[in-house]
Amino acid sequence: MVEKILADALGPDDTQLAAEEKQRLLSRLLARLAHEIRNPLSSLAIHVQLLEEDMAQAAPPLKAQAVGRFEIIRSELHRLENLVRQFLSLAAPSSVDLQTIEVAEIAGYVCELLRPEAAARGIEIMLAVPAGLPPLTADPAQLKQALINLVINAIQAIERNGRIDVDVRADPAAAFFLRVSDNGPGVSGEKRSAIFEPFFTTKSEGSGLGLWIVQQIATAHGGVVTVEDRASGGAAFTLQLPLRGPQPHG
Ligand SMILES: Nc1ncnc2c1ncn2[C@@H]1O[C@H](COP(=O)(O)OP(=O)(O)OP(=O)(O)O)[C@@H](O)[C@H]1O
Ligand SMILES: [Mg+2]
Structure with missing residues (x-):
């Protein structure tokens, strides 16, 4: 869905004004998205870490299985954090400060x-x-x-x-x-x-x-x-x- 919004926002611009309006819209959208995603994301990261610590006390076969899964979860969390960081760095400077x-x-x-x-x-x-x-x-x-x-x-x-x-x-x-x-x-x-x-x-x-x-x-x-x-x-x-x-x- 985000991709669709972005694609629309980034479509061909007929006028300079339309281009600027789209840019502003896009910045607002990105800033909003980033902020909405950031809090649940950090809460997820904390709880995943706690869960990982709990799992350290589990029986060996279960523990071994969990290691791989935690690796995937952590990598995906990093990906989302990276995305949010990029959104924020893009959204913040909405105009050039020459x-x-x-x-x-x-x-x-x-x-x-x-x-x-x-x-x-x-x-x-x-x-x-x-x-x-x-x-x-x-x-x-x-x-x-x-x-x-x-x-x-x-x-x-x-x-x-x-x-x-x-x-x-x-x-x-x-x-x-x-x-x-x-x-x-x-x-x-x-x-x-x-x-x-x-x-x-x-x-x-x-x-x-x-x-x-x-x-x-x-x-x-x-x-x-x-x-x-x-x-x-x-x-x-x-x-x-x-x-x-x-x-x-x-
Ligand atoms: N110096 C480079 N040499 C080879 N491929 C590159 C280079 N820079 C970028 N690319 C290719 O272009 C793609 C897009 O780069 P871009 O910086 O937009 O995103 P990313 O690096 O994949 O993700 P992010 O920047 O969010 O960490 C990369 O995934 C990579 O395939
Ligand atoms: Mg890159």
């Missing part, structure tokens, strides 16, 4: 944030920022969120032992490019058209909203996000944003 920002700072922050998790899996995160970058007009929180989603995807794609490159550059045509590339399996041709759709996921605990959110953020800034396979293998996602932020219509 500021003049240093992209190098944001990229540095995100790399530092995710480096420990990457390192634990033997993955290196390399950040390349040229000197003398111009400032960018963008929403810092949303830009951070987009970059986090891309780098987390790269970590998950590589799984173990690899390398992620975060490259920042600006060009004279007044655009900023943030590129996150990895040496994971890449995105096959048939998957390429699906990955930006809401709820498309190939992960057991994924919500399938990560890239869709990146796309929403790119669009809100008057930019685009694209994906390509690297010649050396792996995927490369590029966030392209206008230097001076979204331009007024007309």
Whole structure:
């Protein structure tokens, strides 16, 4: 049902106004859904844990059977929690809060944030920022969120032992490019058209909203996000944003 509402809300927009109205509607819907789901979810998590502790005292055959079931329950709970988190991060910034920002700072922050998790899996995160970058007009929180989603995807794609490159550059045509590339399996041709759709996921605990959110953020800034396979293998996602932020219509 949610999918149907989302599909309607995301259908073709005849006018800019209709598009904005849909965006607002969607944000409200997501925020509401997330809040409604969050409380029963945390109550479930607590009671599952208590039940698990009770089960630890059960007779061995029953206990052995329960272990597998608890694993599934926990994994599904994680999936729902992930979904709620994505809903909230999407619903919260309903409009872009434009500021003049240093992209190098944001990229540095995100790399530092995710480096420990990457390192634990033997993955290196390399950040390349040229000197003398111009400032960018963008929403810092949303830009951070987009970059986090891309780098987390790269970590998950590589799984173990690899390398992620975060490259920042600006060009004279007044655009900023943030590129996150990895040496994971890449995105096959048939998957390429699906990955930006809401709820498309190939992960057991994924919500399938990560890239869709990146796309929403790119669009809100008057930019685009694209994906390509690297010649050396792996995927490369590029966030392209206008230097001076979204331009007024007309
Ligand atoms: N760097 C990548 N390399 C290969 N495949 C990718 C990469 N990034 C995304 N994908 C594919 O695109 C799908 C959708 O990604 P998206 O971020 O939207 O959702 P997710 O990662 O599955 O779930 P969530 O972001 O909620 O954890 C992924 O399930 C994966 O199949
Ligand atoms: Mg993701």
